[in-house]
Amino acid sequence: MTDHKQRVDEATGTHLVGHEWDGIEELDTPLPRWWVYIFAATVVFAAGYVVAYPSFPDVGGSTGWSSRGELDEALQAQTAARAPVVSAIAVTPIDQLAGNPQLMRSAIEGGRAAFKVNCVQCHGSGAAGSKGYPNLNDDDWLWGGDIASIQYTLQHGIRSPGSEEARFSQMPAFADILSKGQISQLVSHVQALAGQGKPNATGAALFAENCASCHGDAGKGMREQGAPNLTDGIWLYGGDRASLTQTIAKARYGVMPHWNDRLDEATIKMLSAYVHSLGGGEANPAPQPDAITAGAESDEAPKS
Structure with a gap:
């Protein structure tokens, strides 16, 4: 078997390392000396830099400086x-x-x-x-x-x-007080208050009995109770029917x-x-x- 160290590339005069891929062989080309010297200098510089300016928290270097x-x-x-x-x-x-x-x-x-x-x-x-x-x-x-x-x-x-x-207020969960049909009527009335539907006599009666004490007879809200104005079309949890049903049935308790x-x-x-x-x-x-x-x-x- 031929020693690859003895084989030399004819075009460059460089020894071959013996590795071959599809007929392409690797040359054993040494690094330039200037590059080796610069690399060694950077290693020495890095070691000195770590001593002077360590990157470890609460560890002061020889200069006393730290980024922290x-x-x-x-x-x-x-x-x-x-x-x-x-x-x-x-x-x-x-x-x-x-x-x-x-x-x-x-x-x-x-x-x-x-x-x-x-x-x-x-x-x-x-x-x-x-x-x-x-x-x-x-x-x-x-x-x-x-x-x-x-x-x-x-x-x-x-x-x-x-x-x-x-500041504290608590709206009751009306699912424990009213039937699903009554809650549906109440939702329709609340939407009507915001101009999103037609007045609902049954819902208005339910509102007067259960909601007016906090939201006011006209649904304008009461700041003393933290009760929202139901007539302005601004909804914290949504003014669509599903969201209003959830609010009335289960109540909300934001913190x-x-x-x-x-x-x-x-x-x-x-x-x-x-x-x-x-x-x-x-x-x-x-x-x-x-x-x-x-x-x-x-x-x-x-x-x-």
């Missing part, structure tokens, strides 16, 4: 730069922010950033919501759309476990978490300002002495 440390310094610098504005927002009553346009703009931009971190998971990046999650761009509010009401909702949540001051134990006061104010600025925010209502007295006497009245 650099990030911490940058964050601290940003926090220090924002501190005066954040402090000013924190000490300014929520209903007085609008009186300082520059501070209000800062609050809105801060709220925009906080919204992307804490709220988009449910309300979406554009705050348009989805089924079961309110659209914050429209002017339909279950509990009030002035900036103080929004702040209260953010602080204490809606039916949020662990928050004694959370929004309370944020007062997760976010600081200034951040909640900034979020309130941002949500209020989206397009559906309402003007702050003028305080009414009778309403204030009633609120003080009622444990269920919102405290904002």
Whole structure:
């Protein structure tokens, strides 16, 4: 057998390694020396770089520099730069922010950033919501759309476990109260209230007996109860017949978490300002002495 080390390619004068594929043989061409030297230099450089700038968390190199440390310094610098504005927002009553346009703009931009971190998971990046999650761009509010009401909702949540001051309402499941036929009549009446069908006398009677106490005789809703307006064509869970049947028969029980134990006061104010600025925010209502007295006497009245 011929030793492949003894065989030389006639065209190049290079030894053959003995591998052959369809008549094509592999040459034993050595790497250029300059390439070998550069490769060795990069290995040495890499070893030194790891010693000087290790990539392991919480491990400082010989230079004392780390990317995590650099990030911490940058964050601290940003926090220090924002501190005066954040402090000013924190000490300014929520209903007085609008009186300082520059501070209000800062609050809105801060709220925009906080919204992307804490709220988009449910309300979406554009705050348009989805089924079961309110659209914050429209002017339909279950509990009030002035900036103080929004702040209260953010602080204490809606039916949020662990928050004694959370806004709370509970619609009964009428499948346990009414027959399927009655629920069907009631659905027809609710659709008629929104202009989606003809008036239904039987459904109207059922509505007056079972629903008007929360939604009002005309179906306009009651914010004190968190009961939605049924006449505006805006539906949280859908206004088609199947969705309304599900809502009336089984009821809904949406929950929004309370944020007062997760976010600081200034951040909640900034979020309130941002949500209020989206397009559906309402003007702050003028305080009414009778309403204030009633609120003080009622444990269920919102405290904002």
